Amino acid sequence: MSEHVERAPVACPSCSPDQETVHEILTTGGGNATVRCTECGHTHKAPLEDETTVEPTVVVSQDGESFTASVAMPADERVEKGDEFILETDEVIMQVRVTAIEVGPEERVGRSDAGEIDTIWSRAVDNVTVPITVHPRDGEGDGTRSLDLQLPGDQEFTIGETYEFGDEEFEVEAVHVRDDAVANYDFQKLGHEGDTVLAKDVKRIYGIDKSSQAWSAW
Numbered sequence: 001m002s003e004h005v006e007r008a009p010v011a012c013p014s015c016s017p018d019q020e021t022v023h024e025i026l027t028t029g030g031g032n033a034t035v036r037c038t039e040c041g042h043t044h045k046a047p048l049e050d051e052t053t054v055e056p057t058v059v060v061s062q063d064g065e066s067f068t069a070s071v072a073m074p075a076d077e078r079v080e081k082g083d084e085f086i087l088e089t090d091e092v093i094m095q096v097r098v099t100a101i102e103v104g105p106e107e108r109v110g111r112s113d114a115g116e117i118d119t120i121w122s123r124a125v126d127n128v129t130v131p132i133t134v135h136p137r138d139g140e141g142d143g144t145r146s147l148d149l150q151l152p153g154d155q156e157f158t159i160g161e162t163y164e165f166g167d168e169e170f171e172v173e174a175v176h177v178r179d180d181a182v183a184n185y186d187f188q189k190l191g192h193e194g195d196t197v198l199a200k201d202v203k204r205i206y207g208i209d210k211s212s213q214a215w216s217a218w
Helices: 179-184
Strands: 007-012 015-028 033-037 041-048 057-062 065-070 077-080 084-088 093-104 106-107 111-112 119-125 126-137 146-153 156-158 164-166 168-177 196-198 203-209
Touching: 007 041, 065 126, 077 093, 093 111, 093 179, 126 168, 156 168, 164 203, 168 179
Parallel strands: 057 119, 126 203
Antiparallel strands: 007 015, 015 033, 033 041, 057 065, 077 111, 084 093, 093 106, 093 119, 126 146, 156 196, 164 168, 168 203
16 A cells, blocks of 8 residues: 555745645644645644545546646545546646546555545546547448547537538547446437537547548549
C-alpha cells in the first residue's frame, strides 16, 4: 500500500498570513498539528479541524499515452467509477473521468472512500479523440474508411444528423458507447434517430460518408 500524504488548507505566517495555502501535516496531538507550507517550506503549529485530506495517485490516460499525478481530497469523500473531477497540476488543468479504483495491489473496486484508495485510474474527457468509421452512402464498394477527430468532450452527436469537420462530412448512423459511460445511456449501442451522445462517451461512431472529396471521382 502506498503512503498517503495528509494535507490541509492553513494560513502560513511566513508567506501568506491572510490566505490559506496547502500544508503537509507532519504530526498531530495536543490540539495543534505541526504543518509545513508547500509554498515556502515554513514549518509551524496550527489548529486543525477533524477532517483529514489524502492525496491518492491519479493515472490519467489521454490519446494512448498516460501520466501520473495526484489529487488532494477529504479522506471521507466517496469516489465512484464514472465520476468526473478537475485535475490540476503544475503542467495541466483538465477534466478527467474515473475508470477504475485501486485500493490494494491488483484489488479494484467500483467505489470507495478516498482514504482507502491507493490509485485512481482515469482518462481525460475535456478534449478527446473520437474514432469514426464512415462507409459509402450506397453501401457498396470498398470505400469504408476510418477517421480520428480531436474534439471537445462535450461535443454532441445525434443519430440521423449530418456533421462537417473540415473536409469531412458524414451522417451519424450508429454509436458505440464507452464502457465507463454506459450508465448514462439506455443502451451501449445507439441506433435510433434522435439518440444523442457526447464525444467523451463515444467508443466509435458509424456514419454514412457525405464528403464531396470522397465522391469526386464517382
